[in-house]
Structure formats: structure tokens, C-alpha cells
Amino acid sequence: MTDATLSIRFAGPMVSLQDAGRTGGLRFGVSPSGPMDRIGFAAAHAALGQPPSTAIEVSLGGVSLTTDTPLTCAVAGGDFDIDLAGQRYQGGQVLTLRAGDTLTLRAGRAGSWAYLAVAGDLDAPKWMGSTATHAPSGFGGGLISSGQKLRVTSPAVRDSRLGAIPAFTGHDTGPIRAVMGPQDQHFEDAALSLFATTTYRVGTAYDRMGMRLDGPPLALKSALSIPSEPILRGSVQVSGDGVPTVLLADHQSTGGYPKIATVVSCDTDRLTQYRSGDRVAFTPVSAEEATAQTRAFADRCSSYLSQIAEDRGTLADRLMRENLIHGLLTDDED
Amino acid sequence: MQATFRAVADTGLLVSLATDLDPAAHAAVTALDRALAAAPPDGLQETVPALVNLMVVFDPLITDAATLQAQIEPRLAALDPTPAQGREVTVEVCYDPPFAPDLAPVAAAKGLSEEAVINAHLAGEYDVLMFGFAPGYGYLGGVPDTIAVPRKPTPVRDVPAGSVIIAGPQCLITTLTMPTGWSIIGRSPTPILTGNADAPTLFDVGDRVRFTRVSADRLGVADD
Numbered sequence: 001m002t003d004a005t006l007s008i009r010f011a012g013p014m015v016s017l018q019d020a021g022r023t024g025g026l027r028f029g030v031s032p033s034g035p036m037d038r039i040g041f042a043a044a045h046a047a048l049g050q051p052p053s054t055a056i057e058v059s060l061g062g063v064s065l066t067t068d069t070p071l072t073c074a075v076a077g078g079d080f081d082i083d084l085a086g087q088r089y090q091g092g093q094v095l096t097l098r099a100g101d102t103l104t105l106r107a108g109r110a111g112s113w114a115y116l117a118v119a120g121d122l123d124a125p126k127w128m129g130s131t132a133t134h135a136p137s138g139f140g141g142g143l144i145s146s147g148q149k150l151r152v153t154s155p156a157v158r159d160s161r162l163g164a165i166p167a168f169t170g171h172d173t174g175p176i177r178a179v180m181g182p183q184d185q186h187f188e189d190a191a192l193s194l195f196a197t198t199t200y201r202v203g204t205a206y207d208r209m210g211m212r213l214d215g216p217p218l219a220l221k222s223a224l225s226i227p228s229e230p231i232l233r234g235s236v237q238v239s240g241d242g243v244p245t246v247l248l249a250d251h252q253s254t255g256g257y258p259k260i261a262t263v264v265s266c267d268t269d270r271l272t273q274y275r276s277g278d279r280v281a282f283t284p285v286s287a288e289e290a291t292a293q294t295r296a297f298a299d300r301c302s303s304y305l306s307q308i309a310e311d312r313g314t315l316a317d318r319l320m321r322e323n324l325i326h327g328l329l330t331d332d333e334d
Numbered sequence: 335m336q337a338t339f340r341a342v343a344d345t346g347l348l349v350s351l352a353t354d355l356d357p358a359a360h361a362a363v364t365a366l367d368r369a370l371a372a373a374p375p376d377g378l379q380e381t382v383p384a385l386v387n388l389m390v391v392f393d394p395l396i397t398d399a400a401t402l403q404a405q406i407e408p409r410l411a412a413l414d415p416t417p418a419q420g421r422e423v424t425v426e427v428c429y430d431p432p433f434a435p436d437l438a439p440v441a442a443a444k445g446l447s448e449e450a451v452i453n454a455h456l457a458g459e460y461d462v463l464m465f466g467f468a469p470g471y472g473y474l475g476g477v478p479d480t481i482a483v484p485r486k487p488t489p490v491r492d493v494p495a496g497s498v499i500i501a502g503p504q505c506l507i508t509t510l511t512m513p514t515g516w517s518i519i520g521r522s523p524t525p526i527l528t529g530n531a532d533a534p535t536l537f538d539v540g541d542r543v544r545f546t547r548v549s550a551d552r553l554g555v556a557d558d
Contacts (some may be wrong), residue, residue, distance in 0.1 A: 022531070023379050023380055023391075024379075024380045024531070025380075025469070025534060026380055026382040026389070026391065027380065027381060027382050027383060027465060027538075027539065028465050028469065028470060028535045028538075029465035029466055029467060029469045029471045029472075029533045029535075030469045030470075030534060049515035062496055063427050127529050128529060128530065128531045128534050129531030130531075134469065135512050136468065136510075137468065137469055139529075141394055164386070171402075178343065179341060179342070179343040179344070181340050181341075181342070182340035182341075182342050182348045219397035224364060226464055227353075227354065227355055227385040227386050227387075228384060228385060228464070229348070229384050229386075229387055229389075230346075230348070230382035230387070230388075230392065230466075232342050232345055232346045232389065233345075234343055234345075235342070252466065252467055252468070253382065253465065253466050253467075254382070254384055254464065254465070254466030254467065255466070261352070262342050262343035262346070263343060264343050264344055265343060265344050265345050265394060267342075287341030287343070287344065287398070287399050287400075288398070288400070290341075290343050290394075291344045291394050291398045293344075293401075294344045294394045294395070295394065295395060298395055324367075
């Protein structure tokens with residue numbers, strides 16, 4: 001089968017190629033990268049009936065592209081506006097592009113990141129065994145820019161996959177849960193309670209490295225010089241001026257600023273979908289609670305992904321099924 | 335050695351061997367790192383050695399911080415205190431203008447000739463203490479006191495990749511064009527990042543680096 005070429009007509013800032021990310025690099029200064037919203041990324045692939053590979057992570061800046069070969073695509077993650085050759089959609093969708101069609105994703109009702117996966121293999125350069133883009137360096141698949149061409153090998157049309165992708169409802173909706181520490185001993189007690197009770201606003205400084213929060217400053221006990229310590233995704237690092245930043249997919253691997261708390265891994269994905277100006281509050285949980293929450297969340301993710309991975313059948317199958325359901329509802333025997 | 339353990343949410347366990355810089359604590363960090371690599375506990379994903387602590391990163395669906403702490407405590411008690419002999423790696427460095435813009439200020443600050451600064455830098459033996467900041471940024475301890483200078487008050491922007499920079503007792507070879515407040519005393523043509531997943535960098539924590547002097551034609555770059 002011939003390859004498909006995707007021509008990028010327009011790409012906003014911070015649109016990049018991402019696979020699931022790389023592990024094992026932190027000791028060499030390399031953060032995991034990969035999708036900001038891992039559930040949205042996984043959903044786009046599941047809805048196409050294929051294992052996770054490389055997808056386009058679309059920022060609020062949006063993306064517009066054409067294909068020279070018919071190709072089925074899935075959009076999932078943030079609730080973005082989709083335009084396919086003049087036909088409009090919102091939120092998660094599986095769509096088939098005809099040759100020459102233009103697909104455009106723009107910031108929609110909610111969310112900061114959407115994932116565009118293709119039926120086939122999106123070709124991307126690997127670095128350290130992964131196509132995930134580390135945005136500050138550009139290593140990996142890379143940032144996508146206007147005029148660029150991307151190759152899809154084994155492009156496929158999968159009409160049995162078409163239709164809306166149900167939104168993921170497995171996220172908790174309360175405050176973002178965080179385990180205090182590991183450097184909370186460097187903060188005044190008042191700062192610890194302030195962190196747990198303040199409603200912050202997501203600042204304008206929000207990118208793949210981290211999300212700065214606007215709110216009252218968190219006071220440190222004294223001017224500090226702590227030895228640089230390793231950082232994980234979700235670390236809430238507080239700079240010398242008391243401003244907290246939640247570190248995300250492309251975070252630095254180490255840092256000398258104290259970390260007041262660490263967001264529970266299952267809440268980092270929903271946090272990434274917040275936008276600048278959104279309100280965000282944190283609630284402290286124990287490490288044991290965090291583990292239990294992440295395990296329960298993983299179960300909800302698996303059932304969601306297997307639900308959306310189910311083939312919907314041919315158009316005829318679907319019409320038949322809908323007719324049958326319709327028939328059951330109207331031929332009520334009571 | 336006495337250790338403290340902190341759970342880092344549901345995916346990490348930070349094992350700290352000291353609160354302030356201490357060579358014995360760093361030796362224990364690298365010894366624990368090796369012990370975990372030799373026999374990884376279930377669910378361990380990666381370890382991140384730093385100056386006085388080791389981050390143990392794990393899969394929360396397989397294990398948890400308390401389980402790992404219980405597995406690590408006996409290993410800490412049984413650590414081999416003799417430092418492992420890391421590999422010795424040679425890194426080329428060109429100290430010629432325009433690649434060493436801070437050589438003259440460092441020489442002036444220390445009351446030395448530029449040639450004496452170069453010789454002192456070349457004479458140093460550097461231990462790879464940790465990586466951080468950006469991919470492949472290895473913090474090398476061992477800059478001789480005679481040329482140790484503090485960080486500049488204001489960082490310089492767009493310092494090219496391959497710059498050999500010093501601050502205090504540490505030296506670093508940059509891998510990206512980035513701002514730095516460290517003093518730029520040379521440029522290296524030696525690639526630090528390999529791009530290879532198994533050995534992403536030329537050296538690992540615990541290895542030893544020596545510098546060797548080369549001329550500008552080794553750099554293969556135009557003046558910039």
C-alpha cells in the first residue's frame with residue numbers, strides 16, 4: 001500500500017508529535033515527555049482499534065492539515081472544535097478524510113490539549129527509542145510547523161470506526177489531589193495550610209514543562225540553598241518568590257527549589273486540560289490514598305478504553321442494530 | 335548510613351542520605367543505585383541519583399512507597415561502602431577564542447594567566463555526580479579551588495551547545511543552546527548525547543571525566 005502524506009497547512013505553537021513517552025531517561029536529565037493528557041491520547045488510538053503509537057498533540061493554537069490519500073483519523077482529549085471539509089463537529093470523533101480534504105482542529109468549549117491519531121503509522125523520528133517530543137529541546141518526533149509534511153505508512157480507511165467517541169467520565173471532579181512533600185519541611189506551617197485551602201488560577205505561563213499558578217505566595221522558612229533533588233511529573237515546585245508551578249510532561253529532571261506537594265498521578269491528566277484563568281484547588285491525601293485512587297482510576301480507564309475500542313460494525317450493521325432497538329422500543333407488547 | 339524516606343505522591347520514593355552536600359552521602363546514593371539496578375524490586379521503573387538522594391520511580395499499579403521502603407531498608411544496611419570504579423571517559427575541549435569568552439575574566443578573578451587556568455582545568459579529575467536541568471547536563475564535581483568562581487549575577491542567553499562551563503566546584507558540558515550564569519571556558523566537540531535508549535549519554539553517574547585539549551579545527555564549526 002502506498003503511504004499517505006499529511007500536509008500541515010497551519011500549526012499553532014506547541015503542536016507536537018507524541019507517543020506514550022520514554023522511561024529510564026530521568027537519570028540522564030531526560031523527562032518522560034509523551035502526552036499531557038494520557039487518557040485522551042489513549043482514547044484516540046483505542047477508537048481506531050489500534051495500540052498507542054505516535055499521534056499529533058494539538059495545543060490551543062490548533063492545527064489544519066490535508067491528506068493526499070483517504071485516511072481515517074480520531075480526535076480525542078480536550079473538547080476541541082473540528083472542521084472536516086466544511087462539516088463541523090465537537091469533541092471526540094472518528095472521521096474519514098477523503099483525498100484533498102482539509103481537517104482543522106481549533107480550541108473549543110473546554111480543554112487545552114487534543115490528540116489526532118491516524119489509522120496507520122504516523123512516521124516520526126525517534127530519540128532514545130521514542131517519538132515523544134521534548135518541547136524545550138525539540139528532541140524526539142518534534143514540534144510541528146506550518147508547511148511541514150508528515151508521512152503515514154499503511155494508511156487505512158476504517159468506516160466501521162466512524163462516529164462520536166464518548167467522553168471519558170472516570171475523572172474525579174473535586175479538587176486536585178496531592179500528597180504533601182517531599183520538601184514541605186522548608187515551608188512555614190501557614191504556607192502548608194494556605195496551599196490546601198487556596199483557590200488558585202491557572203497562570204498564563206503554562207506549557208508542556210509546567211503550569212504556573214496565580215495566588216498568594218507560599219512562604220519559605222528561610223532563604224534556602226538545598227541540594228538539587230530529582231523531580232517527578234506532578235511536583236509542585238515553589239520558586240524563591242513563593243509562586244507554585246506544577247511540573248508536567250517535559251519537566252526538568254532535577255531542581256533546587258523545594259516541592260511543597262506532588263499531584264497524584266491520576267489527577268495530573270485532568271489538570272493539564274485546565275486553561276489559563278481556570279480555578280484550581282488542591283486537597284492533601286496520604287500516599288496510601290493516592291495509590292488506591294490511582295488503582296481505581298486505572299480500572300475506570302481500562303473499561304472506558306475497551307468500551308470505545310469495540311468495532312461498531314459496518315454501516316449496514318449499525319442501521320440494523322439501531323432499527324432493532326427502535327423496533328424494541330416501539331413494538332412494546334405491554 | 336541513616337536514611338529518610340518520603341513518598342512522592344503515588345509514583346516515587348525519595349531516599350535521602352543527608353540534607354547538605356556530603357561526599358559520603360553521594361557515595362551511598364550511587365551504591366544504593368547500583369544495588370537496585372543489580373536486583374530491581376517488583377514495579378521499579380527507574381532510579382534518579384542526585385547529590386544527596388535517590389529518587390526511586392515505580393509503577394503504582396504494581397507496588398507502593400511503603401513496600402519499596404521495606405525492600406530498600408535492608409539493602410541500605412548492607413551497602414558496599416567502597417566506591418565502585420566507574421568508567422573513565424575523555425572529553426575534548428578547545429580553549430581558543432572565540433569559544434572561551436570567560437577564560438580572561440576567570441583568570442583575572444583568580445590572579446592567574448589564562449594558560450594557568452587551562453592547565454588547572456585540564457589537571458582536574460571530574461566525577462559525574464548527577465544529571466539535571468536538561469537532557470545530558472551532567473554535573474561534574476572536581477573543579478580545582480584555584481579556578482573555582484561563583485556563578486555570574488546575570489545569566490547569558492543563547493550559550494551554544496558544547497560549551498564547557500564552570501561554577502564553584504562543578505563543571506558541565508552543555509548539550510543545548512540555553513542561557514547560563516556559569517563561566518564559559520571552552521567548547522567541546524565531543525558528543526554527550528547519543529540518542530540511544532540504552533546508553534543515552536557518553537558517561538553515567540559514578541563515571542570519571544578527563545579533559546583533553548584540542549584546537550579549534552576539531553570543532554568543525556564556524557565562528558559563532
